[in-house]
Amino acid sequence: MSETDAELIQKFCDGQTEAFNLLVERWQPRIHRVAYRYFNSHDEAMEITQKTFIKVYKKLYTLDDYAAFPAWIYRIANNLCRDETKRAGRRHPTSLAGLNNHLVAESIADKQIHQKQLAIMLQQALQQLSPEQRMVVIMKEYEALKFTEIAAALGVPESTVKSRMYAGLTKLHGIFDQWNINKETLYYE
């Protein structure tokens, strides 16, 4: 039976640094996934992931409640994403006009979207959201966190999380509508 996060953290704090490697193995894919969906870039996702674990390594001994580790690490990653967005001035990195028009036109004309194209378009659509809405949508849709967990990770009230989620989904619906992406365009042989 694999050890829990809390047990690994306890071991790390007791000086068994190899426990940290297990924590990294367990959490690296999740943090990378969040950062990738946030930035739509593997390089930036990798950078955020590395920075997150460096911070975790330095500050883990300050964590009092080990059960709060998931919220804590997501919060670190979110803060790093936010800082990077501010630093690079990429609040709205991809405007609708900046989207690959050829891809959209072709997709709409054919009424068929390949899986790869769809992945690109979904990522592009996510980039249209505000950073706050985007992070909530990512955490809910792709990390399957509960609203309370997202609220703890972002340090905001649960009602705020729900409002951002609603606003994010509504905006995405508008974008998909505008791009003519719907169920019919998805499933084909």
Add this chain to the structure above:
Amino acid sequence: MNDKIARKLLMEHLYNEISAADKKKLKTYLEGHPEMKQELDELRQTRSLLQQAPEVEPQKELVIAEPSERSFAGWWHNAKTVLPRSGWGKTALATAACLVLLLVAGAVVDLNIQSTKAGFSISFGEMVQPKTSGLTEGQANAIVDQIQQENAAILTEYADMLNQHNRQQLQQVVQHFERQRANDLQLIDQALNQYQQKTESQITQTQQVLGEVIETMAVNSNQ
């Protein structure tokens, strides 16, 4: 229930986090608000589209040093956990480390520590008594006297400079106030002159009016 509350419940419903009681309330609300039901359907559709996104896997693993190949930073991180954190603890540890270093160095270089009437001395190897070639008491006293005299002269000079500086500043302040006073007097004088002129003019006007009134009354009484 209003639309705002309903939308929060919609979110809970959409992600199966709604309580049974709230679900019932929402259902009732949706029956009376078809546009809200439409929204729910659209959000469901949006969700199903989002779920079509393929999984994302890191392209490369993070490089993590094995414990046996840990960096100096990692070693230091561990070492810090056994070091005292309080100021006193750190001081005591530093003192102990210095003593150990001194003892080790002493053992290596044949350290000699002696305390005699002449004072405390530390030497490496065999101790050589220093030849005394200092000043006599009279010479030392003369030097001390000279230094005291020089200090006294410097202090006197400094005090004079300070007094002169203060005097200059005081004179400047007095001059400033005198100028200010002269300006004020001039302004008061001007104001008084204007007031006097105005008063005289008013008296003249009053006299004229009175004269006209008396004249009119005299004419009326004659009639």
